[in-house]
Amino acid sequence: MAMQCGVFMTPYNPPERTPRQVFDWAVDIARICDESGYADYMIGEHYTLGWENIPLPEAVIAACAQTTxxxxxxxxxxxxxxxxxxxxxxxxxxxxxxxxxRYFLGVAPGGHHTDAILHGYDNIGPLPPRQLEVLRLMERVWERKPFQEKGEWYQAGFPGPDTMPEYWVELSNNNPYGGRENLEVAVTALSMNSKSMEFAGSRNYSPISFFGGTPQMRAHWDTWASSMEAAGFKPERKRYRVCRDIFIADTDAEAKRLFLKSGMMRTWKHYLKEIYVKFRLFDGIIADSGVDITPENIDEDFLAEHVVLCGSPETVIEKLEKLADQVGGWGQIVANQHDSLDDPKPWEESLRRLATEVCPKVRMPDLETA
Structure with missing residues (x-):
């Protein structure tokens, strides 16, 4: 089976973009991905982050349904x-x-302090147990059996014959398409010791790994696979998604030139680098590179050579195959979306080439036996 490709619309548009600009850009990228043969399109949900400003991913999904x-x-x-x-x-x-x-579900407790403050929490510490209660009550709603429950933090119920008014109400069936058993649920992970991967495996949820070097990727897979097996499930590498920043052009030199003046470079320079330094997310990538450099001193050349899959289609294929040999295979490579509204054509071309010239040619380990 050929490696699939997806897009992660975080969205990484700079704070001066208006919500309408971000929305229209997201819809346009979805159209391009659909035409190019992408499998999945994932949209972030954040409430206070100027660089990640999509608080209502359902609105984007609904709009994209009309053009894909x-x-x-x-x-x-x-x-x-x-x-x-x-x-x-x-x-x-x-x-x-x-x-x-054409829908699957991503769940998370929330990892940004400012989003927590907006919702009345002092910090993100109280969120994980609340996520579990929300999930449990959602699953009860999807069972469509009468109940009423007041949990520790939330409440829910489902109507039945004993809770009808003085007349019969025909209840709508708003369960997941094809039944709950056919709804894929996915979870993302970034840090090396990710509790998210343990949580995902224990519930048979699919893993999505944001790249932080080969030690981190091995840890994500090992944690998820071990948790899956402990819960009686079979871990399959074809379910594993890996997120990378990718920039493809005719030659390595042209790809680097375009990357350095792209929205992706702007995101790293003005937003992501500080986050990666603060939380030591560069450590595994630096170890892989063999370069004697501190996270604070990472420059444009290091980003182009070691953080971003930057190059010709042949170079990107080579880098992906080397990574797969080091950490094992995966089913889908997910390109992180970055703002390119000022010069969209190189980015759009890179997206198309990932789907048409790279993914079909990448040699992966046998995902059926891995």
């Missing part, structure tokens, strides 16, 4: 502690039916 035919979509991820569980369960099910199967 095959591409699957997911909120990646709904930050569950910030939602009413019954309302979210119904909206997820309804939208998955609208999409007629």
């Amino acid at each position: 035919k095959k591409l699957r979509f997911a909120p990646m991820a709904h930050l569950l502690p910030y939602h009413d569980p019954a309302t979210l369960a119904i909206r997820i099910g309804w939208l998955s039916q609208v999409m007629e199967g």
Whole structure:
């Protein structure tokens, strides 16, 4: 099976972009990905981050449904502690039916301090146990059996014969398309010792790994696979998605030139580098590179050579195959989206070439036996 490709719309548009600009850009990129043969399109959910300003991924998904035919979509991820569980369960099910199967679900507790403050929390510490309660109540709603429950933090229920008014109400079926058992749920991970991968494996959720070097990738897979097996599930590498920054052009030199003046470079320079330095997310990448450099001194050349898959199609294929040999295979490479509104053509061309010239040619380990 050829490696699939996807896009992660974080969205990484700079803060001066208006919500309408971000929205239209997201819809346009989805159209390009659908035409090019991408499998999945994932959209972040954040409430306060100027560089990641999509607080309503469902709106983007609904709009994209009108201009795409095959591409699957997911909120990646709904930050569950910030939602009413019954309302979210119904909206997820309804939208998955609208999409007629072109929908899967991402869940997370929320990892940004400012989003937590907006929702009345002092920090992100209290969020993980709340996520579990939201999930449990959502699953109960999807069972469509009468209940009423007040949990520790949330409440939900489902109506039945004993809770009808003085007349009969025909209940709508807003369960996930094809039944709950056919709804894929996915979870992202970034840090080396990711509790998210343990959580995902214990529930048979799919893993999505943001790249932080080969030690981190091995840790993500090992944690997820071990947790899957402990819960009685079979881990399959074809379910594993890996997120990378990717920039493709005719030659290595041209790809580097275009990357250095791209929105991707701007994101790293003005936003991501500080985050990666603060949380030591460069450490594994530096170890892989063999370059004697501190995270604070990472420059444009290091980003182009070791952080971004930057080069000709042949070079990107070579880098992906080397990574697969080091850490094992995966089913989908996910390109992180970056703002290119000022000069969209090179970015759009890079996206197309990933799907048409790179993914079909990458030699992966046998995912059926890995």
